[in-house]
Amino acid sequence: MTPAAFSFAAPGAPAWYACAGCRTAGVKLWRKPHIDVAAWCAACAERAGKMPEGAVGADGCVERSWGRDVQVAGLVPYVPDEEGLGAYGCANIPAAGAAWWRRLPTRPAADVSKGVG
Numbered sequence: 001m002t003p004a005a006f007s008f009a010a011p012g013a014p015a016w017y018a019c020a021g022c023r024t025a026g027v028k029l030w031r032k033p034h035i036d037v038a039a040w041c042a043a044c045a046e047r048a049g050k051m052p053e054g055a056v057g058a059d060g061c062v063e064r065s066w067g068r069d070v071q072v073a074g075l076v077p078y079v080p081d082e083e084g085l086g087a088y089g090c091a092n093i094p095a096a097g098a099a100w101w102r103r104l105p106t107r108p109a110a111d112v113s114k115g116v117g
């Protein structure tokens, strides 16, 4: 879906903020560092990275030898700008955007994707 303007202050995420793999919306998404148009949820990122299911914790991070890491399988947190024009790079995500991303659940409350398809 095409990104449109939204607010970091609003609860949840806009409908277009959905996983390119399984269409799950309303959860944390990750994207390739230089591509804004597609993003994936924790479960799809785990599959893409051949990581065990559940490797991404509730905080949106994976455990590494050096600590908790928000990058999953080479993907970075997808924090769109509020005008719907693009996405912030990892190094310049505004505090409100980072807080918005961290507030989103890592997985849907009821994981209905399991066992479907």
Ligand SMILES: [Zn+2]
Binding pocket: 019, 020, 021, 022, 023, 024, 040, 041, 042, 043, 044, 045
């Ligand atoms: Zn997904």
